[in-house]
Amino acid sequence: MNRSRSRSPSSFRTYVVELAHGDVEEAIEAGKADTEEKLLIFRQMCKTVQRIHRARVVHRDLKPGNFLVMRDGTIRLSDFGTARLIDDSSKPILDDYAGLPPGDIRYTAPEIISSLHDITPHFAFKGDIFSLGATLFELFTGTVLGNQLFDAQFQEDLLQHMAVIPRDKRREAYDGFITQMADSRPLPNIEAYAPFVRRCVQPIINDLYRTMAALDYNKRTGDFEYVFLKIEQALIVLRNEDKFRRWRERRDVCRRNLEQKREALKVRFALTRTGKSYDRDIR
Amino acid sequence: MIVTSGRPLEDFEETAPSGGFRVHPPSNPLVAAAGLSLVKKDAEVSIEWDEEKPAPTDDLLVKVRQEFVSRSQKDVAKHPKSARAHTNLGITLMNQGELEEAVKEFEVALSIDPRYYVAGITLAKIMVEQDRFDEAERLYSELQEAFPNDPAPVQSLALIAMRKFDFTNAERLLRRAVGLDENVVLPKYLLAIVLLRLGRNREAISLLKACVRSEVRSPALYQALGVAYAMAKDQARAELNFRTALTLAPTMSEAVHGLARVLIERSKASVALSLLVEHLERIPDDDHARQLLARAYSGIGQHRSAAHQLIQVFNHLSESGEDAPTLTRKAQLASEIGHYFAIDRKDKEAETWLLRAIKFAPKRDALPYQNLGRVYLRGDRSVDAFRILAECKALFPEDQVTYDLLAWVYIQQGYYDEGIRELEPLVKAGKADASIYNSLGCVLEYNGDGVNAERVLKEGHARYPDDRGMIHNLSYVLLMNSKVAEGRQLLEQYRDLLDAYSREDSDYDAILTATWGLVYFLEGKVEVGVQVYKQASKSAFRIGNRELAGAILQKMHIEVAKLLLSKKDYVSARREIIAGLSIKRGREPFKRELKALKVSIDPTITR
Numbered sequence: 001m002n003r004s005r006s007r008s009p010s011s012f013r014t015y016v017v018e019l020a021h022g023d024v025e026e027a028i029e030a031g032k033a034d035t036e037e038k039l040l041i042f043r044q045m046c047k048t049v050q051r052i053h054r055a056r057v058v059h060r061d062l063k064p065g066n067f068l069v070m071r072d073g074t075i076r077l078s079d080f081g082t083a084r085l086i087d088d089s090s091k092p093i094l095d096d097y098a099g100l101p102p103g104d105i106r107y108t109a110p111e112i113i114s115s116l117h118d119i120t121p122h123f124a125f126k127g128d129i130f131s132l133g134a135t136l137f138e139l140f141t142g143t144v145l146g147n148q149l150f151d152a153q154f155q156e157d158l159l160q161h162m163a164v165i166p167r168d169k170r171r172e173a174y175d176g177f178i179t180q181m182a183d184s185r186p187l188p189n190i191e192a193y194a195p196f197v198r199r200c201v202q203p204i205i206n207d208l209y210r211t212m213a214a215l216d217y218n219k220r221t222g223d224f225e226y227v228f229l230k231i232e233q234a235l236i237v238l239r240n241e242d243k244f245r246r247w248r249e250r251r252d253v254c255r256r257n258l259e260q261k262r263e264a265l266k267v268r269f270a271l272t273r274t275g276k277s278y279d280r281d282i283r
Numbered sequence: 284m285i286v287t288s289g290r291p292l293e294d295f296e297e298t299a300p301s302g303g304f305r306v307h308p309p310s311n312p313l314v315a316a317a318g319l320s321l322v323k324k325d326a327e328v329s330i331e332w333d334e335e336k337p338a339p340t341d342d343l344l345v346k347v348r349q350e351f352v353s354r355s356q357k358d359v360a361k362h363p364k365s366a367r368a369h370t371n372l373g374i375t376l377m378n379q380g381e382l383e384e385a386v387k388e389f390e391v392a393l394s395i396d397p398r399y400y401v402a403g404i405t406l407a408k409i410m411v412e413q414d415r416f417d418e419a420e421r422l423y424s425e426l427q428e429a430f431p432n433d434p435a436p437v438q439s440l441a442l443i444a445m446r447k448f449d450f451t452n453a454e455r456l457l458r459r460a461v462g463l464d465e466n467v468v469l470p471k472y473l474l475a476i477v478l479l480r481l482g483r484n485r486e487a488i489s490l491l492k493a494c495v496r497s498e499v500r501s502p503a504l505y506q507a508l509g510v511a512y513a514m515a516k517d518q519a520r521a522e523l524n525f526r527t528a529l530t531l532a533p534t535m536s537e538a539v540h541g542l543a544r545v546l547i548e549r550s551k552a553s554v555a556l557s558l559l560v561e562h563l564e565r566i567p568d569d570d571h572a573r574q575l576l577a578r579a580y581s582g583i584g585q586h587r588s589a590a591h592q593l594i595q596v597f598n599h600l601s602e603s604g605e606d607a608p609t610l611t612r613k614a615q616l617a618s619e620i621g622h623y624f625a626i627d628r629k630d631k632e633a634e635t636w637l638l639r640a641i642k643f644a645p646k647r648d649a650l651p652y653q654n655l656g657r658v659y660l661r662g663d664r665s666v667d668a669f670r671i672l673a674e675c676k677a678l679f680p681e682d683q684v685t686y687d688l689l690a691w692v693y694i695q696q697g698y699y700d701e702g703i704r705e706l707e708p709l710v711k712a713g714k715a716d717a718s719i720y721n722s723l724g725c726v727l728e729y730n731g732d733g734v735n736a737e738r739v740l741k742e743g744h745a746r747y748p749d750d751r752g753m754i755h756n757l758s759y760v761l762l763m764n765s766k767v768a769e770g771r772q773l774l775e776q777y778r779d780l781l782d783a784y785s786r787e788d789s790d791y792d793a794i795l796t797a798t799w800g801l802v803y804f805l806e807g808k809v810e811v812g813v814q815v816y817k818q819a820s821k822s823a824f825r826i827g828n829r830e831l832a833g834a835i836l837q838k839m840h841i842e843v844a845k846l847l848l849s850k851k852d853y854v855s856a857r858r859e860i861i862a863g864l865s866i867k868r869g870r871e872p873f874k875r876e877l878k879a880l881k882v883s884i885d886p887t888i889t890r
Contacts, residue, residue, distance in 0.1 A: 029362055029367060029368075031367075100346060100350055104354055105350045106351060106355070113347070142367045142401065143367075143370070143371060143374065143401055144355070144371045144374070144375075147351065147355060147371055147375040148374055148378065152379050159347060176534070179533065179534050180534035180566070182532075183532035184535065184536070186503065193400070193401050195433040195435065196400075196430075
């Protein structure tokens with residue numbers, strides 16, 4: 001293990017930390033990891049965040065650059081400068097970042113940009129999940145989700161809408177606003193940015209990142225077990241791709257046959273019922 | 284009782300509802316550059332593209348934007364040779380509206396890695412937005428070569444073809460994109476939009492149904508399917524799909540608009556009303572929804588509320604400036620507001636708004652002129668009516684409604700020959716609408732030329748056999764020409780059609796009832812005839828049309844007087860005539876006929 005020692009006087013405390021091999025951002029930059037490796041990295045990232053959340057700690061600056069990759073391939077979470085301990089007695093986190101949310105704004109959930117955590121500190125937990133979802137998107141596409149999602153119009157709507165609303169009524173107003181925004185701005189498919197990602201797992205990864213990075217915090221998952229289940233599902237599909245492909249082909253053939261039978265039934269009904277088409281009879 | 288024309292004077296025409304069905308493509312922000320609107324006018328479906336919105340100035344907003352840019356710039360400083368970092372900065376700059384800077388970043392990214400997919404496709408997208416179609420096409424073609432199995436460049440080429448209105452090429456490209464990946468929804472969705480534009484609604488529906496099976500939870504797809512069904516005139520299925528879209532996305536404005544339109548068209552205006560009121564409580568600035576709310580109010584007969592909703596939209600629009608499209612929009616709104624006031628018999632307000640509509644865009648549409656003419660006619664302001672309709676005729680010489688209305692101005696003044704001269708050339712040229720045949724038949728009948736009235740209406744009926752006004756008017760003229768059996772036969776032959784129309788139009792119901800009164804009368808069942816006439820007058824009174832109620836009673840007194848005269852009972856006949864003349868509201872030709880009868884009878888009584 002490499003150690004770094006401080007040369008400061010003995011009265012100062014000395015921190016000794018492991019030397020990291022790099023971080024997840026560099027791994028994305030290198031672009032060498034395959035789909036399975038990316039899923040394994042992401043599972044480790046989620047486990048680290050699950051661990052701090054169990055200890056009632058929110059990180060508030062989760063992004064690929066803050067997940068360190070150790071020499072043995074394990075992932076460590078770093079940079080706790082913005083982290084907070086949040087329990088039932090926690091006071092609101094009044095923003096002390098000159099109006100801007102803590103951490104890297106590109107990975108920040110919209111409710112945190114709208115300062116909802118100033119009213120209810122527990123929002124910060126779901127904020128971390130959003131950042132993880134955005135990181136998953138970036139892991140597979142190389143594109144920062146926030147850059148794509150929070151365009152000028154979104155920022156304008158979000159900030160100008162919230163700025164005029166009193167603090168005590170902000171949550172209610174935000175809920176109405178964000179539901180509408182989320183409806184009108186569906187999250188992009190990862191294949192739009194990365195057509196080379198293995199097709200067999202694209203729907204699962206899309207589903208997972210969309211559940212984690214949902215704009216509306218009410219629709220965002222907070223359940224890490226669900227996340228691990230999805231990752232496991234993707235890994236199984238990936239490791240059995242051939243079998244999965246054959247299964248899908250069989251399923252598509254069955255669907256097509258069913259469709260043809262329905263069409264044939266429609267024609268039969270049309271012939272027997274005085275020239276009228278009774279589509280509604282066929283369900 | 285004769286119907287004044289196939290298009291009665293009271294039948295104020297409504298401006299075609301503005302806006303169309305709106306669709307949002309299912310997400311691929313790299314392909315679909317902007318939102319699409321499908322606008323359906325008459326039989327034509329056109330595609331309109333969203334405009335960019337101007338940038339805001341708020342301090343915090345500026346700070347947030349700078350934060351996004353500076354974070355991405357730091358990444359570039361950390362990885363100066365990274366195509367990914369430059370692309371991410373490019374995307375940030377693009378989304379903050381700094382397109383020139385963004386283009387530079389994408390170009391740097393492509394110089395580092397010419398195969399960097401996101402940089403290439405986003406740069407091409409910017410070129411499309413800047414209408415640099417040829418350069419964009421070149422870039423997409425390069426991407427297509429580099430990623431032959433990716434449908435995105437092909438569908439982007441199709442989008443360019445759509446923007447160039449080359450829908451055949453767009454269809455070809457989109458079919459290729461669908462072939463590349465059966466599971467990707469966007470090309471199928473776009474193909475469906477193209478097919479809708481080409482009027483192939485059934486094909487579009489089956490494609491969208493396939494899309495929905497792939498993405499069962501996409502509100503955008505259900506919305507598009509709703510639009511497709513609405514365009515195929517399958518309103519029940521359209522309603523079902525809009526409702527599904529709303530279940531998945533309860534605040535989706537486009538789905539609210541689509542559902543409201545379908546509900547209004549299905550005569551469920553009250554349901555549409557509650558849907559729109561709830562939506563407008565959430566989004567009070569949604570002008571499109573407010574216009575639909577106006578139509579919903581009108582649908583339940585609350586025309587004044589409809590006008591007030593549109594006034595709000597008008598006031599909102601007044602803040603937008605005075606450019607040509609805004610003025611046209613204002614003119615359209617003012618015309619609609621005037622129309623609602625006119626139906627509500629608020630003639631002063633109607634006049635003000637219709638004059639405004641004419642002032643904003645004098646050469647846009649004949650409708651405000653015509654509706655204003657109708658308002659003047661109703662208020663016995665024949666000179667004003669003549670002036671505005673003559674102006675309209677000079678501006679829109681092809682519009683036959685104006686000729687029809689002008690003829691009625693003459694008729695109101697008793698200048699029947701002038702009225703006939705206005706309409707006859709159109710009939711003789713063989714290009715007259717049903718309403719012109721109707722009006723000419725009426726004026727000839729009023730002028731006492733029953734033979735020619737019958738001839739014209741028979742000619743019109745042969746040309747427009749299903750025109751309900753014409754069927755009724757012809758049967759009336761036949762009755763007046765003493766061809767009672769023929770008149771009754773015609774009314775009975777088309778009973779279902781006429782009854783259906785009566786259910787839709789209360790005025791028509793009263794008129795038809797009065798005509799049945801005439802049938803009974805001429806068949807010798809005088810008591811029944813009088814009863815039926817009175818019943819018809821009461822129904823006209825109940826719906827607030829006092830002029831019609833009066834006219835029906837005038838006609839009844841004329842017929843009773845004629846019968847009494849034929850029996851030489853001059854005193855009773857005179858009593859009937861005086862009763863008819865004492866009716867304040869009625870129709871001028873009937874009043875004139877009553878006066879003529881009185882003049883003919885008075886010397887006999889005096890003797």
